[in-house]
Amino acid sequence: MRRGRRHARAGWSAWVLWGLRRLAGGVGVLWAVATIVFVAIRLIPGDPALAILGGPGSQASAEAVAQVRQEYGLDRPVLVQYVVFLGRLATGHLGDSYAFRTPVATLLGQQLPVTLTLAVLGLVVAWVLAIVAAWWSTQRGRFAAGLTSALSVTASVTPHFWLGSVLIVVFASALGWVPAVSDGTARGWVLPVVTVAVPVAGYLAETVRDGVVDAQRSAFALAARSRGETRAGLFGRHLLRHAALPGIALSAWAFGSLVSGAVVVESVFALPGIGRALVTAVTQRDMPLVAGIALVSAAAYVVVLAVADLVERLVDPRAEATRPGVRTRRRAPRVTGPEAGAR
Amino acid sequence: MSGIAEPSLQAGAHSDPSDGRSERFRGGTLGPAGAIAAAVVAVAVVAAVWPALLGGGDPLAVHPSDALLAPSGAHPFGTDESGRDVLARVVAGTRASLVVGVVATLVGGGAGIVLGVVAGLGGRVVDAVVGRITEVAFALPLLLVALVVIAVTGPGPVPAMLAVGFATAPGYARIVRGLVLRARTSQVVETAVVMGRSPARIVLRHVLPAALWPVVAVGTLGIGQAIVWASALSYLGVGTPPPAPEWGAMLADGRTYLQTAPWMSTFPGVAIVVLATAVTVLGRAIRRTGALR
Numbered sequence: 314m315r316r317g318r319r320h321a322r323a324g325w326s327a328w329v330l331w332g333l334r335r336l337a338g339g340v341g342v343l344w345a346v347a348t349i350v351f352v353a354i355r356l357i358p359g360d361p362a363l364a365i366l367g368g369p370g371s372q373a374s375a376e377a378v379a380q381v382r383q384e385y386g387l388d389r390p391v392l393v394q395y396v397v398f399l400g401r402l403a404t405g406h407l408g409d410s411y412a413f414r415t416p417v418a419t420l421l422g423q424q425l426p427v428t429l430t431l432a433v434l435g436l437v438v439a440w441v442l443a444i445v446a447a448w449w450s451t452q453r454g455r456f457a458a459g460l461t462s463a464l465s466v467t468a469s470v471t472p473h474f475w476l477g478s479v480l481i482v483v484f485a486s487a488l489g490w491v492p493a494v495s496d497g498t499a500r501g502w503v504l505p506v507v508t509v510a511v512p513v514a515g516y517l518a519e520t521v522r523d524g525v526v527d528a529q530r531s532a533f534a535l536a537a538r539s540r541g542e543t544r545a546g547l548f549g550r551h552l553l554r555h556a557a558l559p560g561i562a563l564s565a566w567a568f569g570s571l572v573s574g575a576v577v578v579e580s581v582f583a584l585p586g587i588g589r590a591l592v593t594a595v596t597q598r599d600m601p602l603v604a605g606i607a608l609v610s611a612a613a614y615v616v617v618l619a620v621a622d623l624v625e626r627l628v629d630p631r632a633e634a635t636r637p638g639v640r641t642r643r644r645a646p647r648v649t650g651p652e653a654g655a656r
Numbered sequence: 657m658s659g660i661a662e663p664s665l666q667a668g669a670h671s672d673p674s675d676g677r678s679e680r681f682r683g684g685t686l687g688p689a690g691a692i693a694a695a696v697v698a699v700a701v702v703a704a705v706w707p708a709l710l711g712g713g714d715p716l717a718v719h720p721s722d723a724l725l726a727p728s729g730a731h732p733f734g735t736d737e738s739g740r741d742v743l744a745r746v747v748a749g750t751r752a753s754l755v756v757g758v759v760a761t762l763v764g765g766g767a768g769i770v771l772g773v774v775a776g777l778g779g780r781v782v783d784a785v786v787g788r789i790t791e792v793a794f795a796l797p798l799l800l801v802a803l804v805v806i807a808v809t810g811p812g813p814v815p816a817m818l819a820v821g822f823a824t825a826p827g828y829a830r831i832v833r834g835l836v837l838r839a840r841t842s843q844v845v846e847t848a849v850v851m852g853r854s855p856a857r858i859v860l861r862h863v864l865p866a867a868l869w870p871v872v873a874v875g876t877l878g879i880g881q882a883i884v885w886a887s888a889l890s891y892l893g894v895g896t897p898p899p900a901p902e903w904g905a906m907l908a909d910g911r912t913y914l915q916t917a918p919w920m921s922t923f924p925g926v927a928i929v930v931l932a933t934a935v936t937v938l939g940r941a942i943r944r945t946g947a948l949r
Contacts, residue, residue: 341788342791342792342795345788345789345792346792346795346796349792349804350804353804353807353808356808357807357808463689466933466936466937467929467933469936470880470881470884470929470932470933470936471884471929472884472887472888472891472904472907472925472928472929472932473888474887474888474891474904474907474908474925475907475921475924475925475928475929478907478910478911478914478921478925479921479922479925481914482914482915482918482921486914486915566794569794569795569796569797569798570797570798572797572799572800573797573798573799573800573885576797576799576800576803576892577799577888577891577892580891580892581911591800591803592803592892592893592894594807595803595804595806595807595894596811596893596894598807600807603803603804603807606800607796607800607804610795610796610797610800611792611795611796614794614795614796614797615795
């Protein structure tokens, strides 16, 4: 703590330090993910050269196998292969997809924007839903509270694939308001975004609601009320600000959950994102593509985590008193939903 | 990863703070919501053990002449594209979902306990190594971890269970580590050390039980999630293959007939939501009663 205060006075250098620590941590995570993927590729039963040539059923000639083996460096010791693999990653080479025969980087360049749009918009919509639910469950009496609580539990365990199907049947087929299969227009995004957002909103709503309930009992809430703050003003300016902190900390987790959701939702709505590509890559055992997607997801998570940390610092003035990068949360974010067990 | 919500210690340490009335249920009763959830879970267990009791016929019996019939007296949930009774298939699918949910949670919780205990007792270096591993696992979305596991093992129902289990293990590991560290410095353990008990005995008698019960409580909440993720894998075509009656696979099947035969998707979907919600609500109610503390 004492050291922390000194750094806080140091100003921008503290932020540089914070950035460097974040960067080092992120690189460490990516290295570990790359290693896991490399090991996973080696764990797959069967000859990788045959997998490259289209699986055991491809009946490739011995010469072709030998050529592929040499081309991909599969004839060299595993350790050398590992170093080469890491070296290529470090210089931005993700390799070629076995199935598509195109560079993984090119495929990701096409698919990543779709998934990112889905996840980011999903996070925004989830937050809006969570705040509305928190308002309902804390300001509108016991019945509304019970109903919102039941809805958030149900929302948090609603499978994306079912919710997506129901939304398609109701809003695309019956009502015809939006297209069933995403067509690239803004209206086409409505159903996929709502679908990924709802389960996450269920968790966020519970966390934010708990925070609001907590804050309502505090002295600052009473003080604000006695100063003549309206109910809505109290909620928006005071309670929510307090309650948002654990929610923001949860957002990094939520982002991961949204990416998981995107894998399913992209299949439901035929969106050409990395989630759908991942499912295909897994069934075809297209390891370079799986590796690329894993690395990109991990990188996105590292970035989101840093952003969540940053936002938390901006929302919470108490955080400025301590050195950036060091967690000195007054109270741990409360996780009461089922994600406590299954992240 | 530092920014992840720390579920640690919250697990068994407090009554559920999401419900201001929780104190009232302290006596050991489940409360109205918990009772309803328990009833739903009981019905699901009956369906899993003895499907015939709940009007399940043969879930695989094909009657092409009865294909895609709307819900009626003879087929309360309608029929699918091969004329199979959707009710029979939903009832028969309960077993798959319950088994997957429980086994995946056992795998995840078991791996989590091993990792967490090793981290909590192994000293600084081991703790740091395990900490890094879980951190990295957290950086990967759950479904991605599951799909990578399946990329290695190949698709199927058992790989799906293992995949969901491994994907949830880091969460449990984190909770167990916190509990073990706390138990290690507790007075009970200190007293036992002073009394000259063997380390093995201390771990078995004092440290493990302290970590175990909160994890069981969290695990009951995790079963609902495991059911949903395992059915998602089946929906994506890498879990239980058709024509086996599995809810996720049935939904994937019903996708083609979403416009013409929505009942094919509706009922399995409702079944997943109802069972997962019931298990989750029951888990919370059990946690509130303090029976697993």
